[in-house]
Amino acid sequence: xxxxxxxxxxxxxxxxxxxxxxxxxxxxxxxxxxxxxxxxxxxxxxxxxxxxxxxxxxxxxxxxxxxxxxxxxxxxxxxxxxxxxxxxxxxxxxxxxxxxxxxxxxxxx
Amino acid sequence: xxxxxxxxxxxxxxxxxxxxxxxxxxxxxxxxxxxxxxxxxxxxxxxxxxxxxxxxxxxxxxxxxxxxxxxxxxxxxxxxxxxxxxxxxxxxxxxxxxxxxxxxxxxxxxxxxxx
Numbered sequence: 584x585x586x587x588x589x590x591x592x593x594x595x596x597x598x599x600x601x602x603x604x605x606x607x608x609x610x611x612x613x614x615x616x617x618x619x620x621x622x623x624x625x626x627x628x629x630x631x632x633x634x635x636x637x638x639x640x641x642x643x644x645x646x647x648x649x650x651x652x653x654x655x656x657x658x659x660x661x662x663x664x665x666x667x668x669x670x671x672x673x674x675x676x677x678x679x680x681x682x683x684x685x686x687x688x689x690x691x692x
Numbered sequence: 693x694x695x696x697x698x699x700x701x702x703x704x705x706x707x708x709x710x711x712x713x714x715x716x717x718x719x720x721x722x723x724x725x726x727x728x729x730x731x732x733x734x735x736x737x738x739x740x741x742x743x744x745x746x747x748x749x750x751x752x753x754x755x756x757x758x759x760x761x762x763x764x765x766x767x768x769x770x771x772x773x774x775x776x777x778x779x780x781x782x783x784x785x786x787x788x789x790x791x792x793x794x795x796x797x798x799x800x801x802x803x804x805x806x807x
Binding site for chain 1: 795800
């Protein structure tokens with residue numbers, strides 16, 4: 584059983600579109616949740632942490648549903664620069680982090 | 693802005709050789725990690741390190757792997773006898789403090805190619 588599951592996509596959306604990614608995790612004891620983005624052949628970079636109450640950072644909104652063990656990321660008004668792979672990351676202990684396979688997004692002009 | 697650095701950026705080695713991958717975590721960080729990413733696959737946790745000892749390790753981190761913090765700034769990953777399947781990108785990451793909710797910062801990675 585995978586610890587973290589994501590739809591790999593690819594998602595191809597026009598500029599200005601709204602797109603949502605989902606992620607499920609298997610360990611109900613998981614405590615911390617993050618979305619990272621990874622550009623081709625680069626390191627993962629933190630996009631945002633995900634808090635229980637949900638949180639927003641500009642065009643990005645993250646939600647957590649502990650009952651369903653489900654995390655989401657919403658991107659509004661997509662830009663060309665949003666094209667990347669989005670990684671869902673989960674940890675229970677803070678010592679071992681589990682990554683999803685990533686969801687590929689391409690924003691088309 | 694402080695960042696995690698890694699050297700070399702690319703290492704090519706023959707099967708069976710030992711390699712040492714080097715990382716300099718962010719200076720006030722206390723928790724250190726190694727990950728690998730085989731081309732086209734997901735990022736996989738290898739090991740976490742705190743207070744000069746391993747906190748947790750995955751099944752991938754077998755006896756061929758070891759980590760060390762030799763001098764208070766460097767954090768190294770050694771692979772004793774490389775195999776073809778060790779070819780991957782290796783990322784180092786560091787975290788300021790323990791507990792939950794504290795994000796990791798990744799270095800740019802070392803691409804290891806085993807021939």
